[in-house]
Amino acid sequence: MIGLDFSINDSIREQVRSASSKYDVSYWRQIDQEGQFPYEYWNSLARAGLFGIIIEKKWDGMERGILDLLLAVEETSEHFSGLGSYLYLSGSLVAEIFSRHGTEGQKKSLLPKLAKGELKISIALAEELTGFDASSIETRATLVQSGKYALSGSKTFVTNADLADYLVIFARTSKPDSFLKRSLGVSMFLVDADNSALKKKKLERLGMNFVNSFTIDFQDLMVEESNLIGDLGKAWYDIIEIFNLDRVLTAASLVGTGKLALKQASDWAKKRTVFGKVIGSNQGIQFPLADAAAQLEVAEVLSLKAASLADQGKNFASEAAYALLCSTSAASAATDRALQTLGGHGYYKDYDVERFWRDVRAHKVHPVSEELLLASIAERSLGLPKSY
Numbered sequence: 001m002i003g004l005d006f007s008i009n010d011s012i013r014e015q016v017r018s019a020s021s022k023y024d025v026s027y028w029r030q031i032d033q034e035g036q037f038p039y040e041y042w043n044s045l046a047r048a049g050l051f052g053i054i055i056e057k058k059w060d061g062m063e064r065g066i067l068d069l070l071l072a073v074e075e076t077s078e079h080f081s082g083l084g085s086y087l088y089l090s091g092s093l094v095a096e097i098f099s100r101h102g103t104e105g106q107k108k109s110l111l112p113k114l115a116k117g118e119l120k121i122s123i124a125l126a127e128e129l130t131g132f133d134a135s136s137i138e139t140r141a142t143l144v145q146s147g148k149y150a151l152s153g154s155k156t157f158v159t160n161a162d163l164a165d166y167l168v169i170f171a172r173t174s175k176p177d178s179f180l181k182r183s184l185g186v187s188m189f190l191v192d193a194d195n196s197a198l199k200k201k202k203l204e205r206l207g208m209n210f211v212n213s214f215t216i217d218f219q220d221l222m223v224e225e226s227n228l229i230g231d232l233g234k235a236w237y238d239i240i241e242i243f244n245l246d247r248v249l250t251a252a253s254l255v256g257t258g259k260l261a262l263k264q265a266s267d268w269a270k271k272r273t274v275f276g277k278v279i280g281s282n283q284g285i286q287f288p289l290a291d292a293a294a295q296l297e298v299a300e301v302l303s304l305k306a307a308s309l310a311d312q313g314k315n316f317a318s319e320a321a322y323a324l325l326c327s328t329s330a331a332s333a334a335t336d337r338a339l340q341t342l343g344g345h346g347y348y349k350d351y352d353v354e355r356f357w358r359d360v361r362a363h364k365v366h367p368v369s370e371e372l373l374l375a376s377i378a379e380r381s382l383g384l385p386k387s388y
């Protein structure tokens, strides 16, 4: 790790712990069972200023680095929530979009509110027909009269669209010149989520009940030209580093959730007595948990490495892919073995580990699937032909 400086500052973890202390496992159990957004908890994180970790001080943020953000996400996930990165979405990925590519007007109106947790903004990129081949999206934005774009298309899997104030919608502003240049001609637009042209439909899914996802259809949704984010047609280039950040924060979320699952499992294994002895005294119980703990440790170091490179302004694409790949597998092992350790109890909702298992499963396919992570590692790190 030559040249890497993790500069771990535990004060951010302490801030998360203090903001989380009132919200115990029963709070999260209720949120999951009722499918509610955790507003109270969100407000507690917001009061502690935690949504402004990477936002500049001049916009009311803390102006700290990605490492601190990563630690906050991991700690939040470890504190019963699981998958904390979703709570930080607006203060991390969205804030980065505007900090790096927004106009001064957009920064001034949005960043202070994002830092204080007063705004939620969702990202609408995915489309039913294009799948992971996102550069071939078909939503169109056409300049129809001076200063206005008409957006028409259909988005899917948009998380938090029910409570978002705005959406960042990706749309084609010009046709791609060729297959190889498909990444050109895509632009980002800031759209008021209350616009009546947006037809939202809730999707039912396996887990992550604390946030909902939606399909959104729209025809001739009128957007001011001033709501264009970044350069016209260059969204793909603007967003790519931010997607790498998404991978690192998702990895931190998975590591936190995996640790939480292992803690629940170890606590159970220490006290559950069967055949006259605690089950945790059997190596058949211990070893898979220890193996998952080791995998989580590796995943954590990889995500710290990626974050450290990001803070030094270095390319961290490969490290972000490694971190996400290892953390999905480590957190899957941890939650699966936790469920196994609790036996029949593990399958019931009163014991929480089934929730962690359901939630973690999402990240084998989102934000990017294991297959596509492997394909990008094969291409980027091994020099093999691009396969996607």
Ligand SMILES: Cc1cc2nc3c(=O)[nH]c(=O)nc-3n(C[C@H](O)[C@H](O)[C@H](O)COP(=O)(O)OP(=O)(O)OC[C@H]3O[C@@H](n4cnc5c(N)ncnc54)[C@H](O)[C@@H]3O)c2cc1C
Residues within 6 Å of the ligand: 122, 123, 124, 125, 126, 127, 128, 130, 131, 132, 133, 156, 157, 158, 159, 160, 208, 213, 362, 365, 366, 367, 368, 369, 370, 371, 372, 375, 387, 388
């Ligand atoms: C919980 C959740 C929340 C989400 N939130 C959002 C959001 O807020 N905003 C948003 O825009 N999107 C969101 N998404 C969408 C997500 O980022 C992906 O775009 C989406 O999951 C792609 O799914 P798909 O079924 O279209 O995959 P497909 O592209 O149809 O892929 C299906 C399978 O084929 C595999 N595959 C495809 N191509 C190859 C290849 N070349 N080599 C090997 N394997 C391949 C994939 O790995 C996958 O296993 C969310 C998804 C989930 C699950």
